[in-house]
Every structure is written in C-alpha cells, then in structure tokens.
Amino acid sequence: MKKKNIKYLSFFLAGSLTLMACKKSFLDVTPKGTNLESNYYRNQTEAFNGLVAIYDVVGWQGGGFVTKENAMDAGSDDHYAGGGNATDINDLQVFSNYTLSPSVGPSYELWRAGFSGVFRANVLIQKLPGVPMDANLKSRYKSEATALRAYFYFDLVRLFKYVPLLTESIPADKIYDIEQAAPAAVYKQIEDDLKAALADNNIPDKVDVTVDGGRLTKGALHALLGKVYLYEQKWAEAATEFKEVNGATPGQENSKYGYKLLSDFASLWKTSNKFNSESILEVGHSSKSAGSWDCIACTEGNVMNIIVGPRDYKALKPGAPDYISGYSFLPVTKNLFDAIHFDPRNKATVANLDSLKANGIADYTPAYMNTGYFLGKFAGRLSDKTTGGGAPELNYPQNMYEVRLADTYLMEAEALIRGNGDLSRATALMTAVHTRAYNDGTTHNLAATFENLKRERRLELVGEGHRWFDLVRWGDAPAVLGSRGFKANKNEILPIPLNDLNNTKLKQAKEWGGTL
Numbered sequence: 001m002k003k004k005n006i007k008y009l010s011f012f013l014a015g016s017l018t019l020m021a022c023k024k025s026f027l028d029v030t031p032k033g034t035n036l037e038s039n040y041y042r043n044q045t046e047a048f049n050g051l052v053a054i055y056d057v058v059g060w061q062g063g064g065f066v067t068k069e070n071a072m073d074a075g076s077d078d079h080y081a082g083g084g085n086a087t088d089i090n091d092l093q094v095f096s097n098y099t100l101s102p103s104v105g106p107s108y109e110l111w112r113a114g115f116s117g118v119f120r121a122n123v124l125i126q127k128l129p130g131v132p133m134d135a136n137l138k139s140r141y142k143s144e145a146t147a148l149r150a151y152f153y154f155d156l157v158r159l160f161k162y163v164p165l166l167t168e169s170i171p172a173d174k175i176y177d178i179e180q181a182a183p184a185a186v187y188k189q190i191e192d193d194l195k196a197a198l199a200d201n202n203i204p205d206k207v208d209v210t211v212d213g214g215r216l217t218k219g220a221l222h223a224l225l226g227k228v229y230l231y232e233q234k235w236a237e238a239a240t241e242f243k244e245v246n247g248a249t250p251g252q253e254n255s256k257y258g259y260k261l262l263s264d265f266a267s268l269w270k271t272s273n274k275f276n277s278e279s280i281l282e283v284g285h286s287s288k289s290a291g292s293w294d295c296i297a298c299t300e301g302n303v304m305n306i307i308v309g310p311r312d313y314k315a316l317k318p319g320a321p322d323y324i325s326g327y328s329f330l331p332v333t334k335n336l337f338d339a340i341h342f343d344p345r346n347k348a349t350v351a352n353l354d355s356l357k358a359n360g361i362a363d364y365t366p367a368y369m370n371t372g373y374f375l376g377k378f379a380g381r382l383s384d385k386t387t388g389g390g391a392p393e394l395n396y397p398q399n400m401y402e403v404r405l406a407d408t409y410l411m412e413a414e415a416l417i418r419g420n421g422d423l424s425r426a427t428a429l430m431t432a433v434h435t436r437a438y439n440d441g442t443t444h445n446l447a448a449t450f451e452n453l454k455r456e457r458r459l460e461l462v463g464e465g466h467r468w469f470d471l472v473r474w475g476d477a478p479a480v481l482g483s484r485g486f487k488a489n490k491n492e493i494l495p496i497p498l499n500d501l502n503n504t505k506l507k508q509a510k511e512w513g514g515t516l
Contacts, residue, residue, distance in 0.1 A: 041124075044133035050124040051141050054148050055214065057117035058402065059283035062109035063297040065307055066091050068155065069400060069465035070330060071106035073375075076467040077480050078458070079330040080369040088368065089307075089329065098485030102498040102512065110159055111497050117152035121145040122169050140202035144216050147224070150193035154228055157186045158469060161493045162509050162516050165189055179505050180516060187232055194225040206258055209275035213284060219245050219257035220281045223403050230411055231473060235419020242412030243425075245280065250409060250425070251432035253277070259405045261436050266348035269377040271384050271398045280403040287397040288388025296394060305380030305396035308463075310353050312365035320362045323351065324380040324396075328367035330463065337373045340459050344437045349462045351376030375463045401464060406433045410457050413448060423448045430456055 040046050061067050066089070074081045074092040081096035083089055091109065094100040100107070124145045128138055149167075156163045165181035167189065197203060198221050205218045226241030247254030251261065260277040267273050275282055284300075291299020309326020332350050340346045354372030356362040366372070378398065386395035401407075409429040416426040426448035433456060434446040446452055457470055471477040478488035485491075495512040508514025 041127040041131050043131065044137065047124070047128060047131045047133060047138070047141055050120070050127070051144060054117060054120045054124060054145055057113060057120060057152065058148070058281075059285070059400065060109075060113035060116070061297055061299070061303050062113070063295070064091060064109065065089050065296065065303050066106050066109040067304065068110060068113070069463070070304060070307065071095055071110060072465040072468040073330050073463055074106075075481075076471065077484070078333055078336040078462060078467050079375070080333060080371070082329045082331040082367060082369050083307075083327055084311075085368050088327075092329065096484065098481070098487070098491055100495070102495040102501070102508065105494065107160075107494045108497040108499065110494065111156070111500065114152045114156040114159075114163075118149055118156075118166055119169070121149035121152070122166060125149075126169050136202050139200055143197040143200040143203050146193045147197035147216055147221055150190040150197075150228075151224060153186055153190050153193075154224070154231075157183055157190070158231065159494050160496055160509070161511075162496070162507070164506070176504050180507065187228065190228055191225065194221055194228065197221050198225070205256055213275035214282055216281070217257065219254075219259060220403065223280050223408050226408065226415075227403070227411060230415055233418075235415045235421065238415035239412055239419060239421050242408050242415065245408050246405070246412055246429065250428040251435070261405055261409075261432060263436065264439055265345050265437055268401075268404070269348060269398070271381075274399045278405040279401060280405060280408065281401075282404075283400040283402055285397050285399055286388070287384060287386040287395045289395060290388050290390035291394040292390050293394070299390070299394040301386070301390075301395035302378075302380075302398050302400065303394065304378045304400070305384070305398055306393045308375040309379045310351065310364040310374050311367045312363075313353075314363045315361075316363055317361050320356065321351065321376075322382040323362075324382055324385075325364075326380060328370065328374070330375050331367075331369060331371045332373035332375060332462075334371055334373075336458075336462065337371070339455070340462065343459050344439070345459055345462075347376075349377050349459075350374070351379055378463055406436070406460050407464075407466070409433050410453060410460065414450075414453050414457075417448055417450050417453055426453075433460055 041050060071092060073079045075095040081092040086093060090104065091106045094105045125142055128142050131138065161183055162180040163186060164178045165186050170178065198218065203216065203218055203221065207215050207217055222241045222244045226238045226245065229238035229241060245257065245259065253260035258277060259280065262268060262276060262278050268278065285302040286300040289300035291301050306324065307327045307329040309324045311325065311328040313323045313325040315322065337350060340349060351374040352372065353364050353374055357364065380396045384396050386392050388395065409432060413426040413429040416422055430446040430448055430453065431443065435444045438444050446456065454474065458467060461467065471480055472492050477486055477492060490511045493509060493511055496506060496508055500506055501508060507516040509516050
C-alpha cells in the first residue's frame with residue numbers, strides 16, 4: 001500500500017488510530033492531548049475519557065469554522081453565507097449558492113465528523129469488555145457509546161444517503177476495501193442501537209446537570225429514536241416516542257424526565273441558562289479552555305458566536321446591545337425577516353442592525369450579502385468575553401441545543417398530522433409552543449395543520465440547523481431553494497468527498513453523477 005494514499009481516507013484518519021479527549025468531564029475543560037488507542041483503556045478513568053471523546057464529536061467544529069449548524073443554515077432559505085467576500089469560508093458559500101461539488105463544500109468536514117464519532121464509539125465498545133471497572137458503569141458507557149454511534153449515523157445517512165456501515169473497528173489493511181450499505185440497513189442499525197441503549201436500566205432518566213450536563217438520558221434517547229422514525233415516515237412510532245418525552249399534557253412538566261418549556265423564549269439564549277428544563281440534548285461550550293488560533297478545532301468555545309456577529313460593531317448610545325464585532329456570516333434573509341418580523345420571537349432571534357444604525361444607537365460595516373439582519377440569538381456578547389485566556393474570538397461560552405423540548409413538541413405534532421393521528425393533541429402541542437412565544441398570560445391557539453406546523457418550526461428554530469433538513473424531509477426544498485440553485489433529485493444529499501473516493505471501493509451517489 002502506498003503511504004501517500006493514507007491521506008485520502010479522512011473518515012478513517014478521523015478517529016481510528018487516535019483518541020482525542022478534550023474534556024476531563026462533561027462540563028470542565030482541560031485539553032488532554034492525544035493518546036494512542038493501543039496504550040489506552042487500562043482502567044475506568046481512561047474508559048471515561050474515551051466516552052467523553054465520543055461526546056466531543058457531537059459538538060464538532062472544523063478547523064475552517066465549519067459546523068453542522070452553520071453549514072445547514074447556509075444551505076437554507078433563512079440565511080446567506082455572508083462573511084467578508086464570495087470566498088470567505090468557501091465551504092459555506094458554495095452550499096449557500098449550490099455550486100458545491102465533491103471537491104468543495106462542507107461535505108469533507110461533515111463526513112469526517114460523522115465517522116470520527118463512529119470510529120471512537122466502535123473503539124470504546126470493543127475495548128470496554130477488557131476494562132476492570134464496575135459492571136453497571138461499564139454497561140452504561142457501552143450503551144452511551146452505542147447510542148452516540150446511532151446519532152452519528154443518523155446525520156451521515158441523512159446527509160450522504162450511501163455510507164459504509166461499520167459496527168466494529170476496522171484494521172488499517174482493510175480500510176480500502178470498505179463498501180457502502182443500503183440506506184435501509186443503516187436506518188435499521190440506528191434503530192437497533194437506540195433500542196439497545198433504551199433497554200439498559202443503567203441509562204438514567206435524569207442526570208445532575210452540574211456534573212453530567214450533556215450526557216444522554218432515557219428522555220434524550222426516546223427523542224432521538226422518535227426523530228429517526230419521523231424521517232422514516234413511521235408516524236405512529238414517532239408519535240409514541242415523542243409523547244414519552246413530551247408528557248401526557250403539553251405545556252406541563254413531564255414529571256418522569258423533568259422537561260418543561262421555559263416561560264420566556266428569550267431566556268433560551270442566555271449563557272447563564274445552560275442545561276435548563278427545555279434542554280434534551282445540549283452541546284456544552286466554555287470560555288475558559290484557552291483555545292487559540294494554533295488549533296481552531298481544539299477550542300471548547302463556540303465559534304458560532306464570533307462568525308455571526310456584525311462586522312465592526314460599535315455601540316453608540318447607552319443601552320445598545322453589547323454584541324461583539326464579528327465576521328457577519330449567516331445574515332438573515334429578507335424573506336425570513338418578513339416572516340418573523342411581527343412574531344414575538346423576532347427580538348430574541350434577529351438583530352436588526354440597519355434599524356440600530358438608522359437610529360444612531362449602534363454602527364456596523366455592511367459585509368458580503370448584507371441584509372441588515374443578523375442571527376441575534378447566537379451573536380456573541382462582550383459580557384461573555386473569556387476570562388480563561390486564549391483568543392477571545394474563539395472562546396465564547398454559549399451552548400448549542402441539539403434537541404430541545406419545543407422541537408420535540410413540534411415533531412410529535414408533525415407525526416400526528418401526517419399520520420392521521422390525534423389532532424387534538426397535535427393542536428395542544430403546537431399551541432403550547434406558540435403561546436410560549438407570546439408569554440403574555442393568554443392562550444394563543446394554533447390549529448394543527450401541516451402549513452401551520454411548517455411555519456411554527458421555521459420561526460421557533462431559526463439558525464439551529466434544522467431548516468434545511470426540514471425542507472428536504474417535507475419535499476419543499478426544490479421549490480423553496482430553487483432560486484438559490486437547488487436541483488431536485490440531486491441536492492437533497494451532499495456529495496461524498498472526492499478524497500474519500502480515491503483509491504477506495506466507495507462510490508459516488510447517483511444523485512451526484514456516480515454509480516451507486
């Protein structure tokens with residue numbers, strides 16, 4: 001085997017030979033360096049570090065600033081790529097205008113992230129039987145790793161459709177012989193993995209968020225399985241899983257898991273409000289990891305906070321928002337602004353810099369594809385500036401929701417509407433989310449129609465990485481994104497990265513001119 005060929009297998013190099021655990025726990029951050037797999041997993045501490053290394057991939061941030069959330073935002077109708085110019089973070093630009101290809105775009109980073117998680121999960125699952133530790137704790141670690149493997153495969157099959165299905169570590173001399181599995185087989189494995197984890201009584205209903213915030217619970221597993229069923233159009237099964245998460249009475253606390261909608265939508269985006277009652281699966285970030293420009297991907301800060309901030313922002317009057325000066329990526333489109341302008345979630349979601357500038361309250365420099373509207377819910381704040389050293393730009397602490405309760409309310413409602421289920425419950429679920437938006441002590445009814453559901457998901461979840469997936473799942477993407485260059489029967493998935501096709505048995509999807 002030629003040594004130069006090794007560089008092409010990004011999904012192999014991402015996680016099979018090395019184990020990088022950046023966090024010493026789920027909340028406290030201490031860079032750990034790199035540990036060779038062959039010399040690791042000798043005790044419970046190392047097994048735990050291996051588990052944390054898998055969780056780290058859930059919040060994957062590429063060295064070129066690409067994340068799942070910002071990539072999906074750029075590809076949606078709610079945002080443009082923005083930034084400094086037409087090639088700034090080019091992976092986002094080409095997804096936004098649909099000129100991406102197997103050699104350019106977010107595919108490489110998202111493929112690499114997914115298989116990093118899969119490989120790390122497989123390594124831990126394989127190594128755990130030989131680790132001397134408590135049997136119940138070992139079972140919990142295995143179930144968490146198994147469920148996380150399902151999580152990563154769910155992203156991979158949605159994004160790329162045809163992916164290798166790996167349930168054990170692959171020797172280096174076999175990596176070039178891997179072939180892709182049928183999507184149905186991947187979905188079955190995802191279901192089986194999540195069901196296996198749910199059957200483990202060592203997975204708790206709740207965790208102490210001061211110690212284990214971000215770890216999987218039974219509620220999170222039911223939410224993930226419900227989401228998988230939703231994408232498979234297994235409406236009844238999806239509704240059952242989501243009801244377990246959402247509780248018997250929408251709007252009231254689920255006593256089993258403790259989930260409850262926050263009363264104030266705006267409070268969801270306060271950095272002091274991490275792992276709140278609405279959080280089901282949340283990615284932790286910290287301002288104290290001392291992340292530096294030497295390794296952008298190593299920081300535990302949230303890069304979303306810096307990239308979406310308005311460029312050259314300056315507060316001119318007392319009371320002006322304390323936004324940081326950022327890079328002006330993902331400006332909100334006029335279409336979205338018009339849709340949300342008179343909705344009560346607008347103020348907490350969109351930063352209207354043109355209005356602030358016109359009224360002499362603040363100033364900024366318009367950048368590429370500027371609309372004057374910015375993603376306020378994720379724009380970094382001066383009050384969150386790092387106290388832990390490193391580059392301030394890379395160390396903002398806002399967490400990201402992978403799954404939150406309003407999302408599962410609306411997904412259950414969708415399953416009920418599309419599956420001809422209990423429409424009165426669907427109405428109650430949608431009304432609970434819609435009423436919370438107003439937070440004025442009055443019930444704001446929202447009828448359970450598919451169009452209402454689509455609109456409510458759009459306005460509730462702006463910028464959280466769901467919109468592109470929703471449009472594709474609903475079959476609306478060609479009509480909504482056609483003016484951006486989206487082509488039906490092609491852009492519903494991303495191309496497999498070119499580097500991973502070279503010198504391997506992997507094939508490009510037929511949607512991208514391949515043979516698979």
